Amino acid sequence: MDQPTPNEHPLAEPYLPESVRERLGQSDPTDIVVGVLTFNDGTTAPTVAKVLLDGFRRSVPERKVLLVNCDAGSQDGTADLIEQAVGRDAAFWPVRHPVLGSSLHVVSESGVPGRDVAIRLLATVTERLTAKLCLIVDGNLKSADQRWSELLTSPILDKGADCVLPQFSRNRYEGTLTNTLLAPLTRALYGKRLTYHQGGAYAFSDQFIRSLLLSQPWDDEIALYGIDGWVTTLAAAEAADVCEAMLGPRVRQAKPMADLSTILAQSVGCIFHMMERYQSIWEPVKGSRMVSTIGEPAGLGESVGALHVERMIHGFRQGLRDLVPIWQIVLAPDTFQQILELGIDEADSFRFPSSLWVQVVYDLALAYHDRLLHREHLLKSLTQLYLGYTASLILTTRALPVKRVEEELERLAVEYETMKPYLIQRWRWSDG
Amino acid sequence: MVSNDPFWYKDAVFYEIHVKAYADGNGDGIGDFQGLIGKLDYLEWLGVDCIWLLPFYPSPLRDDGYDVADFLTVAEQYGTMQDVKQLLDEAHRRGIRVIVDLVLNHTSDRHAWFQESRQSPHSSKRGFYVWSDTDRKYGKARIIFIDTEKSNWTWDPEAKAFYWHRFFSHQPDLNYDNPEVRQAMLDIMTFWLDQGLDGFRCDAVPYLFEREGTICENLPETHDYLKDIRRRIDASYQGRILLAEANQWPTDVRPYFGDGDEFHMAFHFPLMPRLYMGVRSETRDPIIDMFTHTPEIPPNCQWCLFLRNHDELTLEMCSGEERDYMYYTYARDPSMRRNIGIGRRLAPLLENDRRKIELLHSLVFTLPGSPIIYYGDEIGMGDNLKLKDRDGVRTPMQWTMDRNAGFSSCDADRLYLPVVADALYGYQAVNVESQKEAPHSLLHWMKRMIAARKQFPAFGRGAITFLRPANGKVLAYLREHEGVVLLLVHNLAGSAQSVELDLKGFAGSTPVELLGEARFPTVTERPYVLTLAPYGFYWLNLMRKPADGESYGIEQTVL
Known part of the structure; x- marks a missing residue:
């Protein structure tokens, strides 16, 4: 990491509510800033805040901790309930962060609108109070416990890591988009084997905040793609020392999510968008390496919810019926031909080869780069292909032990790395 | 290439062209097929699915070509049969179909x-x-x-x-009681279908037969003959259509659809003036009333909706009171009136108010039926009231701000009609070239709306349900097709309006605006409040949260 630059915060200022500016002017430095992001999370956030503070009291009792509740305008008295839970002795700032219209449509499992503004605000507070790090946790994470404080911050405090990202224990078909696209593509591009779990619990060092987070263009693109994928990609692409904390299962107070194609367009769009900016970084990267971890590793769990594979295949075939003109534009002729051939398989014998899936993803990345179509439409056209590949993955592995699913996903990740020259050659040709 | 869907006409956007008015390929001052072929790229760019060509047959032109002197060839000034074939090939290559006017009822007295x-x-x-x-x-x-x-x-x-003769005295009616006439007209149709045409817009169909003691319109014998035509076309040609011109009440037009075995399509004449009435009177009643009086049609049939065409804005299907209202509000100057109607183009009728132009287009794009755009209306062309009869709305297409509006390279005095050259609508101000350059022009807006319409078969095929909010200035309706529910909301008033819609049946859905894909607040059990700008409208897709019966089981854990 580069050395921190002198405190400069002109860009952050407009996003700071007046109350925060006043507090910043009156406050002493602190060691750790803990941000709890909420929006009508009165039933869960007080416990989250309390266990995090208790965790710090146990693991680093000598450190000064400031708890900041960034709230998007709850109607259920979330901030008051947090204050009651943590007690009057704790340093606590209830902050209502501004919610910009541009970020309203962004998908977030936390259901907190204006999440990007909140994180920018927390980063600014961390910098201004010269804290060592900032820990950010979603207020709806019911599984947060005292260990999280240490797991998410000790790599920074004790080992000089720049950023700690979460790794949750998951069941075999949980996070299929992450496991089949976001994580392996990020790994192939930047050479870091991140699990890419976007669960709303992460920590950033003061250096990471100063030299990377606050210096980013905090405008349209974050509003377009959502902060979680953006930060994760940043950690992967930049020369940052990243650690993953094993946080156990993630249990959250569920909130309505957007439709599948919107989730897909935003999360995949984030990576594709960042590929443009980091081309000089990802192009020469070959292979990949593990990142450091802390905590007890947990493999995939066995539990499987109700999965409707036939509907997924039907969704894929609907794509074959409705989206062929779009796929014809965005996919390479060879890829397109292979996709067409998949449509004739019987449901039980339906197979979508991993290599073809990777080829599809790379073709989409190229089409996005070349702006062959309106980008949102292009990204959404991936939905039916994703359903097809996911159905195939489930059909191939559902009778096998969970270990085999892990092996299959690892093979897929290697496929992404192996086929990276396919992407690079076409990207160069396209630029030429 | 054109699609294989036999019901293509239900989703199609039609575009009406007069060959002589569109583009002059040989510089003689009259539009022709070569000129039109040169403009097919433009029509493809615009998103047009089907061109409707006005009569191009040899004619003394006493009724602008509807007085046909020979059905089996092309008027010399427009080109040759070879040109027609080239037009069909080139149009089909671009996925555009072509239908032509066929005057069944009469011929020219020169025939x-x-x-x-x-x-x-x-x-x-x-x-x-x-x-x-x-x-x-x-x-x-x-x-x-x-x-x-x-x-x-x-x-x-x-x-x-x-x-x-039911029309001009120089247009004697054919005697359809004569089997030779019936066969001759069938032969003419098959001749053109063999050339590759995609169908016919059949002119003046209610008047084919005469019977004493009747008004000589809509007679059973007419339907029998039309069914015979349809049988013969279906037997030998795939995907060709028959579009009826019957300026009648919907209940009178309904028999022309038969049991799905007569016309594929028919114009909805009475709706058109009521769209104008609704906007001027700022009330939805005339529009909803018209649909209340519109019977169901067979599933393989479709209405054609239009705002303007090559004729006057006909008020035949209006009561005396309605007609007076239309004249008073849209044609106070008597020079604007033609026959029983108003001889003006769309933009001047609406005082060139872009908001109203867009609103009315939104209505014809979203109400049940397939829209027809009259050439030039996509750029807001004006008219020339000084020209006789209906020539004022048949002036040359305005392509550029160059000589003769880019329509022809001839001397201006050789043009078949002068180009519109006034300060407001003249070709220097209103032309395709400049509007193509301006991303927010009416032309680009039309292109975007056509594209948006094509994404949703519900517009062409969906059932309609009118909502009846307390605010009568707002026209709101649902179009539903195969699980897709579109909510269309129009403010017919020149002032901003707020409306509360009862969408309880869609609680949990998220309205997504079709053009910008912006997500609106989720629908709940409570009245759904929308505010609309003057003459504003929304096209919203009510995206339902997947029910258990529709989910894939991975949505909540996809990341």
């Missing part, structure tokens, strides 16, 4: 059949027309062109008999 017919009572073609020794027969039939015709009978001194 060889009439010339032969009038010569002698013993002529082989005598029976092709309706001759009489008296002008008293069929007295209950109305006179359509009351401005110019005093009777439906005209004395022919050469034949020494009266001949029957």
Whole structure:
């Protein structure tokens, strides 16, 4: 990491509510800033805040901790309930962060609108109070416990890591988009084997905040793609020392999510968008390496919810019926031909080869780069292909032990790395 | 290439063109097929699915080509049969279909059949027309062109008999009681279908037969013949359509669809003036009333909706009071009136108010039916009231701000009609080239709306349910098709309006605006509040949260 630059915060200022500016002017430095992001999370956030503070009291009792509740305008008295839970002795700032219209449509499992503004605000507070790090946790994470404080911050405090990202224990078909696209593509591009779990619990060092987070263009693109994928990609692409904390299962107070194609367009769009900016970084990267971890590793769990594979295949075939003109534009002729051939398989014998899936993803990345179509439409056209590949993955592995699913996903990740020259050659040709 | 969907016309956007008015390929001042071929890229760019060509047959042009002198070839000034074939090939290559006007009811008095017919009572073609020794027969039939015709009978001194004509006296009606006529017209249709045409817009279909004691319109014999035509076309040609011009009430037009075995499509004439009435009176009632009086049509049939065409804005299907209102509000100057209607183009009718132009287009794009755009209306072309009859709305297409609006390279005095050159609508101000350059022009707006419409078959095929919010200035309706629910909300008023819609049945859905894909607040059990700008409208897709029966099981854990 580069050395921190002198405190400069002109860009952050407009996003700071007046109350925060006043507090910043009156406050002493602190060691750790803990941000709890909420929006009508009165039933869960007080416990989250309390266990995090208790965790710090146990693991680093000598450190000064400031708890900041960034709230998007709850109607259920979330901030008051947090204050009651943590007690009057704790340093606590209830902050209502501004919610910009541009970020309203962004998908977030936390259901907190204006999440990007909140994180920018927390980063600014961390910098201004010269804290060592900032820990950010979603207020709806019911599984947060005292260990999280240490797991998410000790790599920074004790080992000089720049950023700690979460790794949750998951069941075999949980996070299929992450496991089949976001994580392996990020790994192939930047050479870091991140699990890419976007669960709303992460920590950033003061250096990471100063030299990377606050210096980013905090405008349209974050509003377009959502902060979680953006930060994760940043950690992967930049020369940052990243650690993953094993946080156990993630249990959250569920909130309505957007439709599948919107989730897909935003999360995949984030990576594709960042590929443009980091081309000089990802192009020469070959292979990949593990990142450091802390905590007890947990493999995939066995539990499987109700999965409707036939509907997924039907969704894929609907794509074959409705989206062929779009796929014809965005996919390479060879890829397109292979996709067409998949449509004739019987449901039980339906197979979508991993290599073809990777080829599809790379073709989409190229089409996005070349702006062959309106980008949102292009990204959404991936939905039916994703359903097809996911159905195939489930059909191939559902009778096998969970270990085999892990092996299959690892093979897929290697496929992404192996086929990276396919992407690079076409990207160069396209630029030429 | 054109699609194989036999019901393509249900989703299609049509575009009406007069060959002579569109583009002049040989510089003689008259539009022609070569000129039109050169503009197909533009039509493809715009998103047009089907071109409707006005009559291009040889004609003395006393009724702008609807007085046909020969059905089996092309008027010399427009080109050759080879040009027609080239047009069809080039259009089809771009996925555009072509239908043409076919005047079934009558011919020109210059047609060889009439010339032969009038010569002698013993002529082989005598029976092709309706001759009489008296002008008293069929007295209950109305006179359509009351401005110019005093009777439906005209004395022919050469034949020494009266001949029957429902339109101009130079357009004698064919005698469909004669099987030779019926066969001859069928042969003409198959001739053109063999050339590759995709169908016919059949002119003046209610008047084919005459029967004493009736108004000589919509007779059973007419339907029998039309069904015969349809049978023969279906038997030999795939995906071709018949579009009926029947300026009648929907209940009277309904029989022209038969049981799905007569016309594929028919114009919805009475709706059109009521769209204008609704906007001017700022109330949805005339529009909803018209649909209340519109019967169901067979599932393989479709209405054609339009705002303007090559004729006057017809007020035949209006009551006297409604007609007065339309004249008072849209044609106070008598020079704007033609026959029973208003001889103006869309933009001048709406005082060039872009908001109203967009609002009315939004209505014809979203109400049940397939929209037809009259050439030039996509750029807001004006008219020329000084020209006779309906020529004022048939002036050359305005392509550029160059000489003759880029329509022709000839001297201006050789143009078939002068280009519109006034300060507001003149070709220097209103033309395709400049609007293509301006991303927010009416032309680009039309292109975007056409594209948006094409994404959702519900517009062409969906059922309609009118919502009836308390605010009567707002017209809101649902279009539903195969699980897709579109909510269309229009403010007919020139002031901002708020409306509360009862969408309880869609609680949990998220309205997504079709053009910008912006997500609106989720629908709940409570009234759904929308605010609309003056003449504003929304096209919203009510995206349902997947029910258990529809989910894939991975949505909540996809990341």
